[in-house]
Amino acid sequence: MTVAMGLMLAYTLIPLVWLTISATKSNQTLLDSSGLWFGDGFHLFENIRDVFTYDDGIYLRWFGNTVLYSVVGAGGASIIATMGGYALAMYEFTGRRVVSAVVIGAISIPASALAVPTYLLFSDMGIVNTPWAVLLPSLASPFGLYLMRVYATEAVPPAMLEAARIDGAGELRIFLTISLRLLAPGFVTVLLFTLVATWNNYFLPLIVLNDPELFPLTVGLHQWNALAQGGVATATPVLPLVITGSLLAIVPLIVSFLFLQRFWQSGLAAGGVKQ
């Protein structure tokens, strides 16, 4: 069993090893050295410098944009989903069943199916090619809301809310001081899912943005790759930039996954298990 699992681990990790090793190579060694071992010379720092200086440092802009879209988009989406999911789980109110049904139905409408219509709508509204065109759709996470509803049902005992009410606490105060703490693992889970979704988002920004200054990393890297494939002669070879830039783009997410590991796993169980 350990051997079979070892093979699987090799399958998932070797491409990343390849990427890391390739990021240490110059353009020429990339083409004529073995993929899984270092070539002559160690060019990682040189490549990183080139990534950050190429085209007046546009990569740093893309990086900043990605951080902005992810932090505001994913952070906002998680807060909004937590409040909504909590309301659906803890309160009996008019329209609850309708909202639940509509939202659960919306989970099967993927964001990418809405990308073209979103572009058309936003272009009528005049917000195409602004950060809002990426941020607004990112803020709506039906799956996050669903996960939070399931998680809140499990994690927040209604008796505790009753006790707080008898003590005279207002609903907002109960939410902020008691419930939010109990909801933390669920919140971190939703945050990580939305963070991955926004960090990796490609289709929507590709459609709603055409100013390179506003691109996230994914769209920017794809553009560099097109340049590298097109064989356009540039002062700096683009191929090492694509590879090193790709490596740099995945580091922050992997780091945040490793850091937040123990928080989100308990939250994940809720979405997959309870109905």
Added chain:
Amino acid sequence: MKRGAVRRNLTAHAFLLPFLCVFVIGVVAPLIYSINLSLYQERMVGGMTFAGLDNYTKAFRDNLFHAGLGRVALFFAIQVPLMLCLSLAAALAIDSGRLRAPGLFRIGIFVPYAVPGVVAALMWGYLYGDRFGLVGEIGALLHTEVPDLLSKNWMLASIGNIVTWSYVGYNMLIFYAALRSIPEELYEAAEVDGAGAIRKAFSIKLPALRPALLMATTFSVIGSFQLFNEPSVLQNLAPSAVSTNYTPNMYAYNLAFEGRQFNYSAAVAVLLGLVTVIVAYAVQRATARRERML
């Protein structure tokens, strides 16, 4: 209604309000807008005119749309079961307690999920290539002719590999979380009743996995039918193997942004969304009779 109840009713609505606002802007409005758009046609004479279901009947007969739909359906039928079986096997192995360093396997297999689809496709695209890719190198090492993975015949399988690589760990984790939530007492009770390992797997583990399986297949339906990132990145590397209508989503994109046929593109997008929902629903009916998300 009591005063407290009225106030709580209001509170609940206040908590939900932000979500409902972004939900309307991000989901409901684009949906309604595109349905509306799909009912019109841009004519040379007369400009925008109401066309009823003309765009839809056109899509129904459109071979390019059919070809894309057929491709993603084939992709779904082969890639998804393969990936889910791999994920399930990995989750069961990690949960079995007979594996050394389970934590390492768990995070290691999950890591590709953090890699953007575009970066994954770029990376595999290079790996597939015979110029400085690994696949060509392995072929040279073994003195065998390795098929061109970026050719027309292999493209769908190559994309399947990228998607499997990206999501095998994600699904494994969903299954693993479900397995961890089984109370220990259940195993003990089964052992007292004389159940062996296989009996335990079928009577305790599989039923506990059903909701997780349901969630994983639902997301896989969506992922397969909406395929876009991977083929569109590989199109750069192999323009002749990936047509502009390779997947329905690419077709809708190209209709809108290359062909300026916004109305027809909207109809294709709506139809694709409908197909996705129907397949997701059908798959849910097949995987689980009791627990359903829809």
